[in-house]
Structure formats: structure tokens, C-alpha cells
Amino acid sequence: MLLPLLELRAARGRFVLMGTVVLLVAALVGTVSGFTTGLTDDTVSALRRLPATHVAFSPDAKTDQFARSLVDERTLRGWRGQDGLEAAPLGVSLTRGTSDRGAEVDMAAFGVEPGSFLDPGADRGAPLGTEPDGIVISQDLVDEGLRVGDTVVVDRLGIKLPVTGVTGHSAYGHVPVAYLPVDTWQRLRFSTPGAPAGPSAEVPRQYSAIALRADDGAGLTGTDRELGTRTVPLKDSYAAAPGYSGERITMTSIQAFLYVIGPLVVGSFFSVWTVQRQPELALLRALGASRRRLLGHTLLQAGVVVVAGTAAGGALAAGIGLLVGGAVPFSLPAATLLTALAAFALVGLAGTALTLRRVTRSDPMTMLGANR
Amino acid sequence: MSLELSDVTVALGSGDARTTVLDGVCARFSPGTVTALVGPSGSGKSTLLAVAGALLRPDDGQVLLDGRDLAALGDSQRARVRREHIGYMFQSGNLLSGLTAVEQLLAAASIAGRRPRRLRHRAEELLAAVGVGHRLTHRAEQLSGGERQRVALARALLLAPALLLVDEPTAAVDRSQAGTLTELIAASTHEHGCVTVVATHDPAVSEVADHRLDMAALTGAATGARRADQP
Ligand SMILES: Nc1ncnc2c1ncn2[C@@H]1O[C@H](COP(=O)(O)OP(=O)(O)O)[C@@H](O)[C@H]1O
Numbered sequence: 001m002l003l004p005l006l007e008l009r010a011a012r013g014r015f016v017l018m019g020t021v022v023l024l025v026a027a028l029v030g031t032v033s034g035f036t037t038g039l040t041d042d043t044v045s046a047l048r049r050l051p052a053t054h055v056a057f058s059p060d061a062k063t064d065q066f067a068r069s070l071v072d073e074r075t076l077r078g079w080r081g082q083d084g085l086e087a088a089p090l091g092v093s094l095t096r097g098t099s100d101r102g103a104e105v106d107m108a109a110f111g112v113e114p115g116s117f118l119d120p121g122a123d124r125g126a127p128l129g130t131e132p133d134g135i136v137i138s139q140d141l142v143d144e145g146l147r148v149g150d151t152v153v154v155d156r157l158g159i160k161l162p163v164t165g166v167t168g169h170s171a172y173g174h175v176p177v178a179y180l181p182v183d184t185w186q187r188l189r190f191s192t193p194g195a196p197a198g199p200s201a202e203v204p205r206q207y208s209a210i211a212l213r214a215d216d217g218a219g220l221t222g223t224d225r226e227l228g229t230r231t232v233p234l235k236d237s238y239a240a241a242p243g244y245s246g247e248r249i250t251m252t253s254i255q256a257f258l259y260v261i262g263p264l265v266v267g268s269f270f271s272v273w274t275v276q277r278q279p280e281l282a283l284l285r286a287l288g289a290s291r292r293r294l295l296g297h298t299l300l301q302a303g304v305v306v307v308a309g310t311a312a313g314g315a316l317a318a319g320i321g322l323l324v325g326g327a328v329p330f331s332l333p334a335a336t337l338l339t340a341l342a343a344f345a346l347v348g349l350a351g352t353a354l355t356l357r358r359v360t361r362s363d364p365m366t367m368l369g370a371n372r
Numbered sequence: 373m374s375l376e377l378s379d380v381t382v383a384l385g386s387g388d389a390r391t392t393v394l395d396g397v398c399a400r401f402s403p404g405t406v407t408a409l410v411g412p413s414g415s416g417k418s419t420l421l422a423v424a425g426a427l428l429r430p431d432d433g434q435v436l437l438d439g440r441d442l443a444a445l446g447d448s449q450r451a452r453v454r455r456e457h458i459g460y461m462f463q464s465g466n467l468l469s470g471l472t473a474v475e476q477l478l479a480a481a482s483i484a485g486r487r488p489r490r491l492r493h494r495a496e497e498l499l500a501a502v503g504v505g506h507r508l509t510h511r512a513e514q515l516s517g518g519e520r521q522r523v524a525l526a527r528a529l530l531l532a533p534a535l536l537l538v539d540e541p542t543a544a545v546d547r548s549q550a551g552t553l554t555e556l557i558a559a560s561t562h563e564h565g566c567v568t569v570v571a572t573h574d575p576a577v578s579e580v581a582d583h584r585l586d587m588a589a590l591t592g593a594a595t596g597a598r599r600a601d602q603p
């Protein structure tokens with residue numbers, strides 16, 4: 001134990017420098033994974049919390065399905081007639097409104113049938129269906145200035161939506177979600193600005209999609225063919241959320257780069273360091289240190305640098321999260337951070353493995369060469 | 373513990389540069405005696421020490437340390453012999469950079485599997501005995517050439533090895549220091565009963581030694597008749 005620590009101290013300048021580089025890359029890893037989680041959350045948390053297993057769209061919509069797909073009531077009845085599953089209509093559209101207290105908000109309007117399995121209920125206030133056109137807003141809309149008792153007037157359409165309840169965090173495509181009774185949603189989705197609004201107006205009985213709760217996905221393709229729908233597992237429907245795929249590709253590729261940069265940086269540091277201390281390594285071998293032991297020393301030193309640097313980088317990332325978390329979609333749960341950093345530390349150590357051969361190859365006989 | 377070389381042949385270098393440095397060398401060294409290995413530069417003194425010190429495996433012949441043939445041992449076994457039984461002061465390049473004089477000794481102790489903390493006092497004593505007691509916390513880079521060699525000698529003596537190999541101990545020190553070092557080597561050889569071989573071209577050293585072994589008499593045709601410990 002003594003020797004590797006003495007060596008660390010002897011070369012502390014270089015090790016601190018190296019540790020700092022590891023720290024910064026690790027902080028970047030942590031920050032990027034915070035943004036990845038945060039952005040994903042902000043894009044699909046509303047879909048993620050749907051208590052459904054599958055979503056059936058109309059077959060014409062290939063991308064951005066929640067906005068493009070339309071299914072009618074006959075299809076809904078068809079799905080409801082199937083054994084082994086539950087079906088509930090779902091409407092999704094983006095809108096904006098102004099509250100009677102002057103708060104201007106963007107909302108992702110999720111139309112659900114009150115009492116169906118998609119009904120989010122209410123953590124505070126009253127659930128859907130207690131008041132005509134009453135809506136339940138997500139916590140995110142509370143943060144934007146709405147509260148129970150407010151009435152939101154949908155811009156240009158003039159539809160009045162009294163806020164009756166509040167449910168937890170829910171966002172779709174970076175827009176906070178409000179849950180509406182599905183017939184209210186249909187009015188909102190299919191009304192024309194300027195046209196008379198109100199319960200009397202005739203609107204199509206259509207939905208964006210049908211949420212399914214199926215025991216297993218086996219029989220769904222047959223029903224799809226029969227009813228003319230395209231059913232995907234709930235997870236696959238995330239890609240239908242605006243921006244989801246692009247964000248994922250961006251963030252994943254940044255992370256991938258960091259996971260390559262980390263081990264390369266650590267590996268090249270140790271390879272340079274090993275070359276520089278060949279005379280010391282030869283002397284240690286001449287004094288009787290085994291190859292195994294020199295390997296162990298190098299690994300221990302790499303471990304100290306990588307683990308300390310990564311831990312400090314993680315702390316920095318968490319600090320950054322605390323600073324910016326309110327302003328941008330950043331979410332860094334401890335488990336996510338720890339997983340990302342543990343993976344980073346592991347690949348960092350793997351980088352050292354690249355240099356291990358050089359450590360063991362040092363020849364004690366060069367001591368004899370140094371003799372003349 | 374005794375050391376015996378029999379028919380040791382070593383060729384160094386490769387291709388055109390390959391030269392036979394030791395050719396059928398036979399020599400025996402007894403415990404508790406200092407043997408001075410003398411000969412001009414390039415005569416193979418350092419090479420012979422390296423063979424005896426389990427650093428260099430001879431191309432032919434046996435190196436018997438207490439009856440065990442070092443030449444037949446594998447790489448890791450020779451490393452083990454080195455750390456457990458051999459104290460070696462190399463001709464140069466002895467110290468680990470960045471470490472203090474005391475740490476040089478403690479590092480060696482730790483390689484040999486000994487508790488460095490227990491040996492600190494002994495290490496400081498030895499450093500004082502070789503005349504660098506005032507340089508205990510100087511790092512290798514802060515020591516002069518002579519001081520480094522003396523630290524290396526203290527390190528070789530630290531664990532009271534069975535085989536003590538010293539390469540040119542007086543090359544970088546003045547006369548009076550040379551005397552001190554030679555006496556120290558002789559004293560600890562007699563006290564611990566180790567086999568000691570000192571490579572030197574310094575007559576002052578060979579005068580103090582119990583035996584004197586001339587490289588010129590060792591190399592050449594192998595007869596096996598020359599014995600180091602025969603007067
Ligand atoms: N790697 C090598 N290749 C070729 N010759 C070598 C090599 N190493 C040492 N020698 C030769 O071996 C001879 C003995 O060297 P050495 O044992 O250091 O002598 P000494 O210690 O007596 O000065 C020298 O002539 C040297 O040139």
C-alpha cells in the first residue's frame with residue numbers, strides 16, 4: 001500500500017491535473033444525463049403515466065401520431081367488444097388559454113372519459129365530471145400560475161374551462177398537461193375559431209387514439225386488421241411525441257462520445273505516465289517487485305484518480321442541477337446519476353487496462369543498462 | 373547461505389553486437405566474507421553481479437544460492453529471491469524519483485513484504501551510518517550522486533540480506549567517505565554473515581575485502597578450477 005501512495009504523492013501535480021480532467025468529463029456526463037432524463041420527462045411523462053399497455057392509432061398516421069391520427073366511435077366500440085382488454089378513448093392536442101386571473105398558459109389538452117381507466121383523478125380539488133367542462137390540471141400548470149377555481153378561456157375559441165382539480169407532474173412535448181372530459185376535448189379540437197362555441201355545436205365524435213389495457217399483446221394484430229387501426233405498445237408511442245426521437249438521438253450521442261472520451265483520456269494519461277517511469281518500474285522489478293504487484297499499484301492509482309475525479313464530478317453535476325433545475329428541464333435522480341457515473345468510472349478504468357501491458361513489460365535488466 | 377557460480381556463460385547484445393561477456397565462469401563465495409571483484413571497466417563485473425543477483429539469467433551454467441539454481445528459476449521466482457534474500461546496490465539509477473531518502477528504504481521494505489513503519493527507525497540509523505543522516509527528507513532529485521549511492525547502500529543493507537551485491541560503491545565519493553562505506557559493508561557482512569560481493573576498481577576497497585577476485589582470472593577458458601575463496 002505504501003509504495004503506490006508514495007508514487008501518487010511524488011507525481012501529485014500530474015495526478016491532480018488528470019483528476020481534474022476526469023472531474024470535468026464526469027460532471028459533463030452527469031449534466032448530460034440530467035438533461036436526458038429531464039428532457040425525456042418533459043416530453044413523454046404524460047404518456048408514461050397513462051395506465052395503458054398499448055395505443056391504437058389510425059393507420060394513416062406514421063409520425064407525430066397523436067396529432068395526426070383520428071379514430072371514430074365505431075372503432076372504439078369495436079375495441080371495446082374485444083375480450084381480454086379494456087379500451088378508453090384518448091384525445092391529445094396542443095392549445096393555449098388565458099385564466100381569469102390573467103395567466104397565459106400553453107396546455108397539452110388530454111381528453112379522457114371521466115371514470116375510465118385513463119381518468120387521472122385529482123390529488124387536490126375535484127376530479128373530472130364534477131362540473132361541466134371542468135378540467136384537472138397537472139402540477140406543472142400550477143407552477144405556471146393556475147389554481148383550482150380559476151377558469152381558463154381557450155384562446156380564439158372562447159371555450160371556458162373551470163379548473164376543478166390538480167394532479168401530479170405531467171407534460172407532453174415540453175408542454176404541461178391539462179385533462180379534459182373527452183367531449184369537451186372534441187369541441188376544443190374540432191371547433192373553428194370564430195364559429196359559435198357551446199355544447200349545442202355539432203362536432204365529430206372522434207378521438208386521437210384508443211388506449212388499451214390488454215392482458216397480452218398477442219391478439220391485437222388481428223383486431224387491428226379487423227378494425228383498421230395500428231396498435232403499438234405504449235413505450236413505442238413515445239416516439240409519437242413531438243421532439244422525442246430527435247432529443248434522444250442528440251443526448252444519446254453526446255453521452256456515447258463522453259463514454260469514449262473518458263477512457264481514452266485516462267488511458268493515454270496512464271500510458272504516458274508508464275512510459276515516463278520505465279526507469280522506476282525497472283528498478284522496482286530489480287528490487288523484486290512482482291509484475292502482479294506493479295499491475296496492482298497502477299490499478300490502484302488509476303482507481304484513486306478515476307473514482308475521486310468521478311465522485312467530485314458527480315457532486316459538481318448535482319450542484320449544477322440544483323442551480324438550473326427550476327429553469328430548464330433537468331432531472332437527476334440519485335440512481336440515474338450513480339448509474340451514469342459508475343458506468344463512466346468503469347470505462348475509465350478500462351482505459352487504464354490499455355496501459356497495463358507496458359507496466360508488466362518493464363525489464364529489470366535495464367538496471368544493468370543504466371550501469372554503464 | 374553460500375553462493376556458487378559454475379560454468380556461467382553470458383552473451384549480451386544481439387546480432388553483430390553480441391559479445392560473450394562471461395565465458396564459463398566458476399566462483400564460490402562463502403558467508404561472512406567480503407569478496408572484491410576487480411577488473412577494468414568493461415570486464416564484466418556488473419554482469420557477474422547481475423547474474424548472481426538473479427537479475428540476469430545466464431545462457432549457460434548454474435548459479436547456486438544455498439544449493440538452489442537461480443538460473444533454473446522462472447521469472448517470478450527470481451523476483452521473489454531478489455526481494456527476500458538479496459540486497460543490491462546498482463552502479464547507478466538506484467533511486468525512485470520523487471521519494472525521500474527514508475522512503476527509498478521503506479519502499480524496498482514494503483516490496484519485500486515487511487512493515488515499513490517498523491523499519492523506519494532502522495532506516496534512519498542506516499542512513500546516518502552511511503553519512504546522509506542530515507538528508508533524510510531530501511528527495512532523490514535533491515541528493516548529489518554520492519549521496520544517492522549511499523542511500524542505495526543503506527537500502528541494500530536494510531533487511532540484512534543473505535546476499536549483498538554492491539556495484540562500485542566508492543565511484544562517486546571522496547576518500548574518507550569511501551573508507552567509511554567499505555568499513556560499513558565489511559562490518560555488516562561479518563555481523564550478519566551474509567555473502568558479499570563488491571565490484572570495484574578502487575584498490576582501497578579490495579584491500580579491506582577478505583578476498584580479491586580478478587575478472588581477468590575468471591573469464592577466458594572455462595576450467596572450473598579457479599575458486600574465489602582459495603587464497
Ligand atoms: N546489451 C549489451 N550488448 C552488447 N554488449 C553489452 C551489453 N551490455 C553489456 N555489454 C558489454 O559487456 C561488457 C561488460 O560490461 P559490464 O559488466 O558492465 O562491465 P563492468 O561492470 O566491469 O564495467 C562490456 O564490454 C559491455 O560492452
Ligand SMILES: [Mg+2]
Pocket residue numbers: 371417418419463539571
Ligand atoms: Mg560496471
